[in-house]
Amino acid sequence: MSGTARLEIDGTVYELDTVVGSEGERAIDISKLRATTGYITLDDGYGNTGSCRSAITYIDGDAGILRYRGIPIENLAGRSSFVETAWLVIFGSLPTVEERDRFSALLGESAMIDEVMRKHFHAFPQTAPPMAILSAMINTLSAHDHGVIQIDDDSDMERAAAVLMSKVRTIAAAAYKASVGEPLVYPRYDLKYAENFLHMMFSVPYRNYEPTPEVAAALNLFLMLHADHEQNCSTSTVRMVGSSKANLFASCAAGVCALWGPLHGGANVAAVQMLQQIYDSGMPVSEFVTRVKNRDAGVKLMGFGHRVYKNFDPRSRILKKSVDEVLAQQDKTDSLLDIARELEAAALEDDYFIERKLYPNVDFYSGILLRAIGIPSEMFTVMFAIGRMPGWIANWKELNDDPKGRIYRPRQIYTGPTDQDWAPRGER
Ligand code: CMC
Numbered sequence: 001m002s003g004t005a006r007l008e009i010d011g012t013v014y015e016l017d018t019v020v021g022s023e024g025e026r027a028i029d030i031s032k033l034r035a036t037t038g039y040i041t042l043d044d045g046y047g048n049t050g051s052c053r054s055a056i057t058y059i060d061g062d063a064g065i066l067r068y069r070g071i072p073i074e075n076l077a078g079r080s081s082f083v084e085t086a087w088l089v090i091f092g093s094l095p096t097v098e099e100r101d102r103f104s105a106l107l108g109e110s111a112m113i114d115e116v117m118r119k120h121f122h123a124f125p126q127t128a129p130p131m132a133i134l135s136a137m138i139n140t141l142s143a144h145d146h147g148v149i150q151i152d153d154d155s156d157m158e159r160a161a162a163v164l165m166s167k168v169r170t171i172a173a174a175a176y177k178a179s180v181g182e183p184l185v186y187p188r189y190d191l192k193y194a195e196n197f198l199h200m201m202f203s204v205p206y207r208n209y210e211p212t213p214e215v216a217a218a219l220n221l222f223l224m225l226h227a228d229h230e231q232n233c234s235t236s237t238v239r240m241v242g243s244s245k246a247n248l249f250a251s252c253a254a255g256v257c258a259l260w261g262p263l264h265g266g267a268n269v270a271a272v273q274m275l276q277q278i279y280d281s282g283m284p285v286s287e288f289v290t291r292v293k294n295r296d297a298g299v300k301l302m303g304f305g306h307r308v309y310k311n312f313d314p315r316s317r318i319l320k321k322s323v324d325e326v327l328a329q330q331d332k333t334d335s336l337l338d339i340a341r342e343l344e345a346a347a348l349e350d351d352y353f354i355e356r357k358l359y360p361n362v363d364f365y366s367g368i369l370l371r372a373i374g375i376p377s378e379m380f381t382v383m384f385a386i387g388r389m390p391g392w393i394a395n396w397k398e399l400n401d402d403p404k405g406r407i408y409r410p411r412q413i414y415t416g417p418t419d420q421d422w423a424p425r426g427e428r
Contacts, residue, residue: 009037023058040411047307051408052239056089056394057230061308066315068228069093077318082223083107083193086390089228090161090397104192106162111187111196113137113170114144121178130382133175134168135256141167142249149247151400160248161393168389169193172382173200179378194219197386202374214329215373221322222369225315225362226384228391230308234258234265238392242399243408255392256385262302265363265384269377271303272367275336275343285342293352301347303340303364310357319365326372337368 003018005028014037017029027050034040043049058067066073068089076085080094087095087103095103117140124133141163142149148160174184177200185200194216202209211219229235237258242251259265278288291299306313327334344360347353367380375383399405 007037009039012037019053021053022055023060034411040413042413045307046236051231051236052399054230054395054398055092056398057228057391059230059308061306061310064309064311064314066229066313073225073314074318076224077221078217080224081193082220082227082387085224085227086161086165089390090394091158103158103162106159107166107193108189108196110159110163110166111170111189113141113167113174117141117144118174118184121174121184124175124178126179126181128175128179129260130172130175130179130379131256131260131385133178134171134382134385135253135260137171137175138164138168138249138253138256141171142247148249151248157397161390161397164249164252164393165389168386169197170200172379172386173197175382176201176376176379192216194223198373212329214326218322218326218369218373221318222366222373222383223387225318226366226387228388228394232264233261234388235391235395239395239399240408242396243405248393248396248400251396252389252392255388259385259388260381265381265388267302267361267363268367268370268380268384271363272336272371272377272380274302275339275368278339278343279335285339285346288343289346289350293350301343301353301358303367304347304353304360305356305358306361309359309361312359313361315362315366316360316364319362319369320360323365323369323372326369330372332372334368334371336371340364340368 003020005016005018007014007016014033016033019027019029021027030041041049056069058070059065068076068085069092071088071094076088080088083104084095084100087099091099117137120137120140121133145163147156148163151157151160170187177184183205185203187196187200191199195211198211198216198219199209202211231239234255238251238255241254242248246254262270277283278285288299289301292301323334323337327337344364347358353359366384367377370380370383371377
């Protein structure tokens with residue numbers, strides 16, 4: 001369905017096509033605006049820019065809806081595994097038994113990294129941030145496996161997706177092992193995706209780590225809830241890099257870098273640090289909320305607010321419930337969870353947050369869930385990256401499959417000096 005919008009500039013009326021998505025989302029097609037009017041649109045931070053048409057993920061930020069390929073995340077949570085959800089996100093529908101078995105086998109066979117690559121981990125300083133190692137090593141993968149660079153058909157794509165999803169988990173665990181001075185642990189073919197990761201993270205040569213089913217389920221849930229989130233900063237980065245026809249691995253390595261920032265994936269670490277600081281200082285929650293509202297030295301309520309959700313982030317509701325279950329199952333409590341609950345309650349009653357429609361986002365409870373699983377905070381954003389991999393792969397694939405795909409190349413409004421001459425050094 002499409003229609004027309006009218007734009008009047010200096011007395012001249014221009015007709016612009018409108019585009020309507022399958023959920024009724026509306027857009028004005030401005031792709032010929034500059035050619036016909038000489039104007040471009042200006043949209044700092046891209047809040048109103050539709051950068052692509054995509055059939056992967058749908059979000060209704062006002063209603064708090066998130067669906068992967070049409071399936072609400074609430075329907076997947078607790079029923080679908082991360083691997084099944086990854087297939088759904090990447091290839092467009094729930095896998096058949098045969099597809100599921102084939103993809104699981106590919107994931108299992110792809111888990112090892114080249115022995116030479118294992119040595120790289122000892123070349124990084126022990127204090128290296130794991131996100132730096134992750135992005136570097138994902139890029140390095142394409143140096144070891146040229147086959148994954150050239151994707152010609154569906155079978156190449158399936159293999160590349162499995163290689164990336166499987167090896168990112170091995171790299172993540174190896175980065176952690178190197179940071180704590182422990183030997184890197186080889187993957188096991190007999191373990192499922194989440195269990196294999198936990199094995200590589202926590203097994204040591206003299207003792208195998210066996211997660212409880214509840215811990216493995218919580219990790220599956222965490223990864224599944226992060227699988228995609230339409231055109232966020234890192235996914236847009238993957239598309240931007242991929243639009244130059246850069247390979248899948250280079251594009252996803254760039255996605256890791258974008259995810260690193262504290263306003264994006266890094267917020268899960270920042271949220272737990274914030275809770276820890278409140279706990280350590282003994283500051284009443286009400287006082288912290290006042291500091292946020294007064295914008296004391298840029299203090300923000302980390303894990304709150306979202307560019308798209310102006311209501312509860314549906315992921316945060318599911319994570320909050322899961323945190324309760326995992327802690328109860330382990331017979332544990334977490335003081336940071338108590339503070340988080342108090343903060344949430346205070347913020348949801350406060351006019352500052354109500355007027356700005358600031359609600360808990362995925363990062364408010366995800367760090368507490370990861371703590372309950374035993375993942376150290378330095379690894380939180382890495383965990384987000386493992387989870388987001390299907391979304392990055394799906395978006396790269398969608399872009400790559402589009403025969404009309406063009407390189408992404410936004411315009412700008414130049415605000416610098418006009419034409420100037422070069423001045424000799426002594427005259428400056
Ligand atoms: N604490 C206090 N005030 C806030 C917060 C917050 N967490 N988030 C937004 N605001 C205020 C902001 O100061 C602004 O106020 P005013 O209109 O008076 O200037 C208003 O709310 C609108 O915020 P904005 O910064 O224009 O919103 P944005 O869409 O540019 O930013 C955001 C979205 C997620 C970066 C921001 O809400 C934020 O910094 N939140 C904390 C970091 C965080 O939790 N990030 C994780 C996002 S979800 C996972 C992901 O996508 O990676």
